[in-house]
Amino acid sequence: QVQLQESGPGLVKPSQTLSLTCTVSGGSISSGDYYWSWIRQPPGKGLEWIGYIYYSGSTYYNPSLKSRVTISVDTSKNQFSLKLSSVTAADTAVYYCAREVVVVAATRAFDIWGQGTMVTVSS
């Protein structure tokens, strides 16, 4: 079955760039049936969608983060990545990668999630 695994530094200094990678196993990231997303959750708070990438490279970002976010895909490695620039303490969160699928009649849902990785922004 398809599994997602996040990787990257757990500590990032303020004003620097947060970089995470999600490795997809058990299936191909190049399948046209899915969108590949990043979602974050600050400690004790709710979920915030960051953005998605399609295997072709097309992207869509949360307008509130758009100026700082870049999501890219490497189909040869079956991975997609997140870069978030100019981070502050407010970007401290558990970061999840997730697969978004069209489940029925254009309804999309996140059916598979990585386990999440905690990223702390601190000097």
Add this chain to the structure above:
Amino acid sequence: DIQMTQSPSSLSASVGDRVTITCRASQSISSYLNWYQQKPGKAPKLLIYAASSLQSGVPSRFSGSGSGTDFTLTISSLQPEDFATYYCQQSYSTGVVTFGPGTKVDIK
């Protein structure tokens, strides 16, 4: 942007209780509404999609209803493993996804 609200923000219930959680959208989202369950330290898990369709492998005690702006998640008989936080999520907007703030269900 479409805003999502949930009520209550938390509730206490006993095993065997019928539990109902409400989610409201700031504008009509048809049936583009999903529900997730999240346990401490774990990733969210998809329970219900398209407002009322049960995700494969999810127990039938979970059900969803609603359309437009008002939606409900019901647990017909609360089990010990159901104590968790529940989130609604809209996928009506092209591209942009938003989640509700969550409802925490704990033991009375």
